[in-house]
Amino acid sequence: MAGAFKGCQKIRGPQIRSLMEAKDFFLFDCDGVIWHGEQAVPGAAKVVSALISRGKNVVFVTNNSTRPRENYVHKFSRLGFTDVMLEQIFSSSYCSALYLRDVAKVRGQVFVIGCDGLRRELQEAGIPCVGEEDDPAATIYNCALAPDVKAVLVGHDDKLTFLKLAKASCFLRDPECLFLATDNDPWHPLSGGRILPGSGSLIAALEVASGRKATVIGKPSRFMFECISSQFRGVDPAKCLMVGDRLETDMLFGFNCGLDTMLTLTGVSQVEEAEEYRNSELTTNHSFVPDYVVDSIADFLPAFEELDEQSN
Amino acid sequence: MSAAKCTRLTGSLAKQLLDSVDSVLFDCDGVIWRGEQAVPGAAEVIHLLKERGKTVVFVTNNSSKTRRMYADKMSKLGFEVREEEVFGTAYCSAVYLRTVCELRGKVYLIGSRAMEQELEAVGIQQTGVGPDHVAGKPADWASVPLDPEVRAVVVGFDEHFSYMKLNRALQYLSQKDCLFVGTNRDSRLPLEGGKAVPGTGCLLQAVETAAQRQAQTVGKPNHFMFDCVASQFSVDRDRCLMVGDRLDTDIMLGSNCGLKTLLTLTGVSTVAEAEAHQKSGCAERQGMVPDYYVESIADLLPALQG
Numbered sequence: 001m002a003g004a005f006k007g008c009q010k011i012r013g014p015q016i017r018s019l020m021e022a023k024d025f026f027l028f029d030c031d032g033v034i035w036h037g038e039q040a041v042p043g044a045a046k047v048v049s050a051l052i053s054r055g056k057n058v059v060f061v062t063n064n065s066t067r068p069r070e071n072y073v074h075k076f077s078r079l080g081f082t083d084v085m086l087e088q089i090f091s092s093s094y095c096s097a098l099y100l101r102d103v104a105k106v107r108g109q110v111f112v113i114g115c116d117g118l119r120r121e122l123q124e125a126g127i128p129c130v131g132e133e134d135d136p137a138a139t140i141y142n143c144a145l146a147p148d149v150k151a152v153l154v155g156h157d158d159k160l161t162f163l164k165l166a167k168a169s170c171f172l173r174d175p176e177c178l179f180l181a182t183d184n185d186p187w188h189p190l191s192g193g194r195i196l197p198g199s200g201s202l203i204a205a206l207e208v209a210s211g212r213k214a215t216v217i218g219k220p221s222r223f224m225f226e227c228i229s230s231q232f233r234g235v236d237p238a239k240c241l242m243v244g245d246r247l248e249t250d251m252l253f254g255f256n257c258g259l260d261t262m263l264t265l266t267g268v269s270q271v272e273e274a275e276e277y278r279n280s281e282l283t284t285n286h287s288f289v290p291d292y293v294v295d296s297i298a299d300f301l302p303a304f305e306e307l308d309e310q311s312n
Numbered sequence: 313m314s315a316a317k318c319t320r321l322t323g324s325l326a327k328q329l330l331d332s333v334d335s336v337l338f339d340c341d342g343v344i345w346r347g348e349q350a351v352p353g354a355a356e357v358i359h360l361l362k363e364r365g366k367t368v369v370f371v372t373n374n375s376s377k378t379r380r381m382y383a384d385k386m387s388k389l390g391f392e393v394r395e396e397e398v399f400g401t402a403y404c405s406a407v408y409l410r411t412v413c414e415l416r417g418k419v420y421l422i423g424s425r426a427m428e429q430e431l432e433a434v435g436i437q438q439t440g441v442g443p444d445h446v447a448g449k450p451a452d453w454a455s456v457p458l459d460p461e462v463r464a465v466v467v468g469f470d471e472h473f474s475y476m477k478l479n480r481a482l483q484y485l486s487q488k489d490c491l492f493v494g495t496n497r498d499s500r501l502p503l504e505g506g507k508a509v510p511g512t513g514c515l516l517q518a519v520e521t522a523a524q525r526q527a528q529t530v531g532k533p534n535h536f537m538f539d540c541v542a543s544q545f546s547v548d549r550d551r552c553l554m555v556g557d558r559l560d561t562d563i564m565l566g567s568n569c570g571l572k573t574l575l576t577l578t579g580v581s582t583v584a585e586a587e588a589h590q591k592s593g594c595a596e597r598q599g600m601v602p603d604y605y606v607e608s609i610a611d612l613l614p615a616l617q618g
Binding site for chain 2: 208
């Protein structure tokens with residue numbers, strides 16, 4: 001019966017404490033959750049440290065495909081998160097490389113529309129890429145097409161050109177050629193309420209050109225959770241909490257993987273949007289609804305203090 | 313009720329059809345030419361139709377040429393055509409912005425020089441045409457300077473399409489009162505040399521996805537192209553024939569405007585596809601079922617020469 005569906009529970013102090021006792025695996029989105037650009041969300045570094053020092057597993061799950069994981073390690077360090085290691089970082093570019101190597105087991109080249117960060121992850125996984133800069137005079141009518149392309153992988157690409165779209169369309173005419181997307185986010189937020197076109201817009205162009213649907217690696221697809229489960233022992237969805245700021249990616253991801261979800265209001269989605277999904281007659285919209293809501297992950301801090309007091 | 317549809321047009325039926333119409337609208341790609349080659353017999357068909365006093369116009373979703381450029385191409389291929397008889401989406405989009413949108417202000421254009429020229433011809437200035445690459449950092453792109461006079465984003469076919477153009481369009485479209493117009497949604501250009509060239513529909517979908525907004529499209533199957541023709545030629549819908557090679561644009565336009573429709577098989581769509589729409593039982597798909605079909609428009613010659 002409509003209206004009986006729960007979710008969107010704003011929680012503080014004691015409830016957060018119970019949640020932290022019940023969960024042993026915390027998955028955090030990055031942009032809008034633990035940082036905004038080059039600014040850490042106040043209190044975020046302390047929260048991460050506190051969770052780790054209490055023996056909780058903490059991983060970071062981001063759709064951002066522009067940086068290799070080493071860069072993320074440096075960024076964490078720069079922003080005051082002192083104990084974050086490479087193994088805790090799951091980006092859509094890293095997971096795309098894993099997919100190509102371990103799931104698709106691609107033999108042949110991958111045509112990449114994406115940044116250097118994406119190419120580096122592929123190269124580190126031993127996957128040959130093509131698709132870098134073209135001769136400015138080249139057109140689709142006179143350009144050579146690389147042979148032996150077995151997959152097209154599309155991510156954020158600020159050097160996108162018409163020629164890249166045209167080449168990708170040609171490769172995708174072969175139904176055996178895989179069509180992969182790092183993520184499907186239509187736009188990415190920057191600080192100050194500004195936005196930039198996301199990978200989703202490039203994917204949309206190619207889906208129209210090819211008449212095919214891309215396989216999406218990043219959230220809300222389950223694949224990144226499968227990567228995490230294969231690299232950590234004993235991951236139990238019932239003991240995981242997914243913390244994110246975007247209903248259509250983070251919350252849906254959590255739902256798809258059977259995890260409890262928490263929306264933090266320091267990023268993209270507003271609580272009103274969550275409530276609209278919750279009140280919707282369409283039950284599929286309920287998958288976007290977070291179980292819990294906090295203003296910021298800094299709301300975890302008082303709960304740690306209480307836990308400390310209790311154990312003293 | 314209309315007669316049985318998807319009928320092969322032969323012999324006397326062709327003569328009856330031609331006698332029942334005073335105006336004929338032709339698509340171009342895949343109908344009267346393929347790439348740079350005229351369809352054999354096409355020029356003669358057009359000549360004879362005109363000789364019999366029919367109004368003959370050309371309606372194409374292609375936005376990369378002005379009316380003048382089309383007329384020039386057609387002359388080279390042996391067609392007797394005047395500039396005023398050609399309706400491409402570069403021209404029709406400009407007319408749409410001027411007369412329907414009553415646009416005051418500039419256009420941010422993702423499109424061709426031809427579109428720029430047609431806009432200029434109706435007194436609308438554009439910004440954005442030509443190559444445009446990123447420079448600087450993401451924060452710079454989101455803060456890219458916007459021309460305060462821009463009141464509409466227009467997307468047509470653009471070989472210089474780039475992330476930066478997509479970005480600028482997104483920034484303009486974030487302004488609620490900015491109009492959003494696309495020339496057409498064709499997903500692919502006609503195949504040349506075995507390569508698939510993404511069409512305007514791809515570029516438009518990219519912008520629509522980033523901006524989370526839908527564009528108003530001008531080209532077939534939207535009825536605007538027909539309205540444009542009808543505003544300049546006296547056309548009686550009941551005595552008008554649309555000839556095309558694409559079910560989802562040409563035939564759909566004909567159905568939307570109550571015209572008779574003829575599919576020619578020298579282009580994109582097949583009879584099997586038309587029959588599939590017919591058998592589907594889906595009301596929307598019936599609009600893509602042509603009244604008649606021919607292998608090539610040259611099949612009309614016997615009826616015209618007799």
